[in-house]
Amino acid sequence: MQGATIQAPGLSTYLKSLKSTPVDASVEHFISLLKRRQIRNSRPCAIATTALLLRVVGEFKGRDAAKLIERIKQVGRRLTSAQPREVVVGNIVRRVLGLVREVVDEHAEGQTPTGSEPGHSTPQAHAHAHAQHDSLHRPALNSSISTFSPLRHAVAEPMHASVFTDNASDASEPSRRPPLLTSHTSYAPTSAAPLVHSLFGLFSQPADTPSTTSTPTGQASPNGKSTLTALNLERLEGINRSQNLDLKGEVMEGIRELQDELETSDKQIAEVALEHIHANEIILTHTASTTVQKFLLFAARKRKFTVVHAETYPHDHTATHGILLTGKKREANPDDDEDDDKWKPLTDAGIQVYVIPDSHVFAIMSRVNKVILATHTVLANGGLVAAAGAHMIAKAAKEHQTPVVVLSGVYKLSPVYPFDIDELIEHGDAGSVVPYDDGEFVDKVDVENPLYDYVPADLVDLYITNLGGHAPSYLYRIVADHYRSEDITFLERKSKVRxxxxxxxxxxxxxxxxxxxxxxxxxxxxxxxxxxxxxxxxxxxxxxxxxxxxxxxxxxxxxxxxxxxxxxxxxxxxxxxxxxxxxxxxxxxxxxxxxxxxxxxxxxxxxxxxxxxxxxxxxxxxxxxxxxxxxxxxxxxxxxxxxxxxxxxxxxxxxxxxxxxxxxxxxxxxxxxxxxxxxxxxxxxxxxxxxxxxxxxxxxxxxxxxxxxxxxxxxxxxxxxxxxxxxxxxxxxxxxxxxxxxxxxxxxxxxxxxxxxxxxxxxxxxxxxxxxxxxxxxxxxxxxxxxxxxxxxxxxxxxxxxxxxxxxxxxxxxxxxxxxxxxxxxSPQPSHNPKIKILLSVDFDAVSGWLGTGQHPDNNLADYSTGFFSGHVGVPRLLKLFAKHGIANKVTWFVPMHSAESFPKEFAAIKSSGAEIGLHGYCHEGAPQLTPTQEREVLEHCISLYQELLGKRPLGYRAPLYQLRESTVELLEEYSFLYDSSLSHHDSKPYYLPNLPPIIPPKYTEEASAKDWMKPLPKPSAPTVKTLVEIPANWYTEDMTPLQYLPNVPNSHGYVDVRVMENMWKDKFEWIRSEMHDSTGEKDVVVFPLVLHPDTSGMAHVIGMIERVIQWLKAWEAEVEFCTYEEAAMGWKEKNAVE
Structure with missing residues (x-):
């Protein structure tokens, strides 16, 4: 005799057993399967719950809506209590409760006479009420919606009469159900759409608590429908008995439509894939989700793109590998999966797929164009519960400004608000993380192995449901259209305080x-x-x-x-x-x-x-x-x-x-x-x-x-x-x-x-x-x-x-x-070391920066426009920032005289701020571009203009592009400059320039011998003493090179994260603070110089970082002081006078 095949308990066996098992036994069976996790995940739980409630309604005797609602609530409470983390079970119960109320409402509307008696309202009145209530002027949903779909709350023909009006008429005609909505809803504005109440309104009436602000009997609720409660359901008994209402049949038909929705939701989501996935994109996803796989396969029909798949170890990696290699998950209990379909893997559709461990997500995120996530449930605040690892992926995506798209059927949208996230997170076997055979380690460590993550709404850019795409902030409308406010808290109130x-x-x-x-x-x-x-x-x-x-x-x-x-x-x-x-x-x-x-x-x-x-x-x-x-x-x-x-x-x-x-x-x-x-x-x-x-x-x-x-x-x-x-x-x-x-x-x-x-x-x-x-x-x-x-x-x-x-x-x-x-x-600890001098300088290059570099000989307005931004926008912004923090007169501006003459208003504002002004060439010309005669002529002309504009001689100088020659130093000493800030023999201490010999680079030719260039630096011919103080400056303490893109300038970048520069400057300061003081003598001065440019630091995305750095430096008030370059050079020179 051939033995019978024994099938493990799961979704398919449960659905088969429903046909022959009594309802109460089926409820107990489902509860047992939920507790043992033999039916798990959103779609299987939703399918099983819908099928069970169809049986519950089918077995119901009578036409009393109040009793049917109570029966469904009773079953729903037991199912939800059996597995509270399967939020979709409660969602389906609420949807079915809404169907019952809707059947009664629509039947009652047929009994209500038209007119203007108390308790009645016209479509125009509802439209007017909607316009008054919705201060945000959001578009209403369209009217092509199934009569018994929860979206019927927003039909174009408002339900304007209340069943609870004392003057209800006996005349009625049963409503007929239009066909099921199979395409995603359009959100075109509908002028006559009734008011849809918001997500937070769903929580306004806790269960079993009367409210002084609830809708009075005979009045329409904010969604345009009558408020149906257990109290006034008693008044329907006569209508239920006398009007031949087929309550059970209508509700069962609505539940079957809900079953159709569960079956088609993935297909409807996939049909909009081409609107969101484009050619040559790199898509990152994780977990073996059928919804995501169908979405990607649909897009693969007409698009070629690359998929990077995080394996979700240790919970879902086996299923992930299976779905990518064969198109089918490798599950111990496959009928617990979301469906029994099998499809070809993405690789067979011509899509390149890379499987990576979860630890590589952040490293690869900078190259990803879009993140697509599946979800276990979507909560009322727009957040979601998804497979473990989703939060890490979403955080990495936000850091790299990569859009995050979440795919979810409407049945996963829940009105539950996440008061305690821990209650929603299920934990799995710790042995999959730390094997139990490692006894010594297991005895000493408590291992938590969450199966799910909570992802806040601010990490999600778009939700795609079977109704279309929605921003997280718009989900409350969808929730309000699918759940009646009376059913949000259908669970019995617990005795313990929460x-x-x-x-x-x-x-x-x-x-x-x-x-x-x-x-x-x-x-x-x-x-x-x-x-x-x-x-x-x-x-x-x-x-x-x-x-x-x-x-x-x-x-x-x-x-x-x-x-x-x-x-x-x-x-x-x-x-x-x-x-x-x-x-x-x-x-x-x-x-x-x-x-x-x-x-x-x-x-x-x-x-x-x-x-x-x-x-x-x-x-x-x-x-x-x-x-x-x-x-x-x-x-x-x-x-x-x-x-x-x-x-x-x-x-x-x-x-x-x-x-x-x-x-x-x-x-x-x-x-x-x-x-x-x-x-x-x-x-x-x-x-x-x-x-x-x-x-x-x-x-x-x-x-x-x-x-x-x-x-x-x-x-x-x-x-x-x-x-x-x-x-x-x-x-x-x-x-x-x-x-x-x-x-x-x-x-x-x-x-x-x-x-x-x-x-x-x-x-x-x-x-x-x-x-x-x-x-x-x-x-x-x-x-x-x-x-x-x-x-x-x-x-x-x-x-x-x-x-x-x-x-x-x-x-x-x-x-x-x-x-x-x-x-x-x-109190702040006093420091025994001299204060670090914060030297903040601004190079006001403006248009001269483009003219003098020689990189832009043509009249390219696209390039020069940043120079105009520097003068007209960047300078006022920086002056305002410095004044705000009380350091305007402690900043040194190095100004090319071309900028002083071309932007007289801005130059006058700099002068009025009390800041120090130093020279920076005339047209930002580098010393190697000039002959010694030209270099002298430029400097003399700049000194003359400086005296004319400021009434005194300049004391400070910074060479354009930091290009300084020995001849430049001699000219600065000849004209009695106090300091220069162009070189970097040191990075945090002023110094006198040493008398260095000319540096001659070797000439590598075939005729030359290697011995010709293998020689040390020659000694100075005469040890002349320099009186010019050098204050360090280099490319690592300035903003422009990393933070501004300069066409045709090979060392520019422009796309560095400002926080990288912020942290680099902070790291430098902290090292100087902790190390330099240990090696300073009585005559030393420790400086921390920073070089800004109005066209760079004046940009909106950079100036906030500059302010954070200033605030951070000011917080060290016991150890730092802001001062000008002139003050720092003068103070150092007084301690280190040339003998």
Whole structure:
């Protein structure tokens, strides 16, 4: 007897068993398969869930919509709880729930009479409502959509009547289903399209919680459809029984259409491949995704391109190799795959394919034209969960500005918001990373092996679904069109407290009053501490700031206002606008204001009065204005309505500087201390007279890991070591740590009995050393830091803006090499070495740079135009930058007299700035181009013009192109120049030019003997003493060669990343700082020269880097001083006079 073939449990066996197995047993079977991961990945789970729900609806007895909805919810809760990380299961459940509601809605519309009675609205009224609500004026979806598709929410013929109107008519006619939509949706504007509510609106009504702002009975919901809830479903029972509604049949037909969508989604995505893949492109992808493979194969029909495939070791490399070699994955359980189709591999389609290990991704990214990723699920904020390695690829792509395209069927788009990313990341067998037979290692190491990565929305450029291409910021429209708001939270509320449910406030109107104005602009600004946690809970957040927040355009629950927090009128206007915008009173205030001038440090007896006033105007006075007028608005609202606002809460952002003080910044520390202790403690006693449950508290952040802190350190690890000395937890807070503390205090459910308190978010910071230097060093020596730590929910990209206190309690020396002592935590360490002189110079070549080089003899305006940019744009920008940082009179400008005569307005501005001006030739001519007579004539003419324009003789000189001859040096000494800056005998010390003999290069000819050139340099004929001071200059300390493309100039580049130059200059400075001081004598002066050009450093993408370098150098204020070349040369010459 022949034995029967036993097939492993999986998708195909489960689908076969559905036909003969009772529904409840099928539910249990599916739950078992999900838990054992025998059905996994998005498409198999979606197919199985859809097939199961088709059976559930088919077995349902009766026509009661409320009972059918409850039955589907019951099954959906069990499936989702069995495997929460398979988010697509919940997506399908929500889609089917939406189908049921839609069937009832459409049937009810046939029962509603037309007219203008209460509860009715016309298509024109809906169109008008849509125009008023959608302030972003986004185009509505078109109308060629299946009646029972969730996209029916945006049909051109609006559903204008409500089933819950008391005057409902009995006349009806069942609606007929048009054919299934098979092509991707057009987004052409439709004037009569009803209002589509936003992604964040889906979270506005948490389950089982009544809302005072919900749509009243008889009114249309914002999407143009009636709001269908369990409460008013009871009123449908009569209609269901009397109108012969085939509820089960209509819903089953809609589910079958959903099955068709799952089957055709990959094909529809592939059909747009030719719009996105072009000839000769290099495409990078990873994982063995059928969606991506079909997309690439479709493009391969008419395009020739190259594919680089990361193998995704150790999870997906076997399948990747199989799909590339044979067109079929090598899977232990192949029916768990996304489908059973087999197609030819890419190589058979004529496509070159390279398989690389994941570690090579960054190295090859610079040559990649486009990254195409598959996804496991797409979340409500535009981020996605994809196979492990996706985040690394997306980060590398962003670094190289390579577009990232994500392919995803609509069924993978989820309304779930990622409050806790860790909950969505599944971990696999650690043995695939570290074999268990390595027992000694396994016993000592905990190995985490995540199967998936979370990729934030800001790393994705485009999503391609079966409806077309969408920007991440537009996904909320697609989500809103596919899910009914009533079904977003169909899961039962759990008893345990979760940050997403019970900690953060929900549905309140919040004003986040912040200020991002710094007296010295920072790379990262203080922002709004709890928007990200509060907005998804239905909170209506108004953010008041000096700068508009760009996220307002993507979040309808976020309303951004621009204003000055130190202006009482501005605060009053903003509060009024906030109340009018959301049509409800503000109940929570986050008063988050703080400015400080980190570029300077003053003892109290030297503190400028204007700095004190400016700081207090924002930090203290601005906070006072905000709280005052917020409470006045509460008073008015309560008087108008006759009842108290439920949750009145104020959260003030203080600082640990207010606890421990901060030497050198008494204006900041005293203001913060006054807020978090004096103001909060006083207002808590007064606020309850206005509202008996009103509360006020403060958060006091310490070190927070933001770019504001990173800017002080060249190596981020040094910053961690600085802070760890006094922080018991030995870590710096993430922005979300501060955000959650503020959200906790704002919530009446979590902190309803807390008032007048200041919560420190500082890791337990002490005013003393907790960890000794040896302990810190030993800790870092034995700790292996991950090279690429995964982004957690509290990490980068997770918060719109938070209270990121960047005030340093430690030395502002940006590179302390060991853990600081207690004295260094309170003040910068004095240096016993002389200060390094920062010599900032600008070569104002303008058009003369093109004329004098001899590289551009023709009248090529394309070349000369950069010279005009130098004068008319670059010079004003640099002058403004120098004035902003108070160093305009400490900069030396080397100006060709051609530029002085050709750009008189700009030259006058340089003169007025108080800067030193040195000579730089007339027309940027190099010395080798001239005869000795011509060289003398040029110099004499330049001196004459200089005296005429400036009324004094020049003292400084820089040779054009650094081309200096012995004759040039003699001329400079003859005309009593103090210094030259063209040579590089040294790189950080001034010196007198030695008397060098002429250097004669050897002549390699056939007739010559090698002995003719094998000779050392000849000795000087006479040891004449030079009095000209030479200040070093070379190509490595200037901006133009690497950062500006110069046609016909062989050593120009122009496409170097500005951060490469920034780091190179910082590396040079740090070496000089640490090494040169050890070898200097009493007569030595250490200099750090930089050479800028207005046509280079004046460019928009470069000047920001120049400002960062200036800020970074100024942070070493105890060890550096900015000065002109003349001051440096004079100071050195006084110490080193020629005897």
């Amino acid at each position: 940050a997403a449910d019970d900690i953060t406030p929900s549905r309140e109107a919040i004003l986040c009053a912040a200020v991002t104005q710094y007296l010295r602009p920072m790379s990262n600004s203080t922002n709004f501490p709890s928007i990200q946690l509060e907005a998804p809970q239905g909170c209506k957040v108004t953010a008041h700031d000096l700068r508009l927040n760009p996220l307002a355009s993507t979040n309808p629950n976020l309303h951004c206002l621009q204003g000055n927090i130190s202006s009482e009128t501005s605060i009053q206007d903003s509060i009024s606008q906030a109340i009018n915008h959301f049509s409800q009173p503000i109940s929570i205030l986050c008063a988050n204001a703080g400015i400080t001038d980190e570029s300077s440090s003053y003892s109290i007896w030297d503190m400028p009065s204007d700095l004190w006033d400016r700081t207090y105007a924002v930090n203290v006075r601005g906070t006072f204005f905000t709280i005052k007028h917020f409470l006045k608005s509460v008073e008015k609202s309560q008087k108008d309505t006759g009842k108290d606002i439920n949750n009145v809460s104020v959260v003030v952002t203080g600082s640990e500087c207010g606890v421990f003080g901060q030497t050198g910044h008494v204006e900041y520390a005293s203001g913060k201390a006054g807020l978090q202790y004096g103001l909060v403690k006083t207002v808590k006693n007064e606020i309850v007279r206005l509202n008996k449950k009103a509360r006020i508290n403060a958060v006091a952040p310490g070190w927070v890991d933001t770019k504001l802190i990173e800017g002080r350190l060249d190596d981020p690890r040094e910053m961690w070591r600085e802070a760890e000395a006094t922080v018991p937890l030995r870590k710096i807070a993430q922005p979300t740590d501060v955000a959650r503390a503020a959200a906790f205090l704002a919530s009446h459910r979590a902190a309803g009995h807390i008032s007048g308190q200041c919560i420190s978010v500082d890791g337990g910071m002490e005013g003393r050393i907790v960890w000794s230097e040896d302990e810190v060093r030993k800790s870092h020596a034995t700790t292996v830091e991950p090279e690429a730590p995964s982004i957690k929910a509290t990490g980068e990209g997770e918060i719109f803006g938070t209270a990121t206190e960047g005030v340093s309690l430690a030395s502002r020396n940006p590179s302390a090499m060991v853990a600081p002592t207690m004295s260094s935590l309170n």
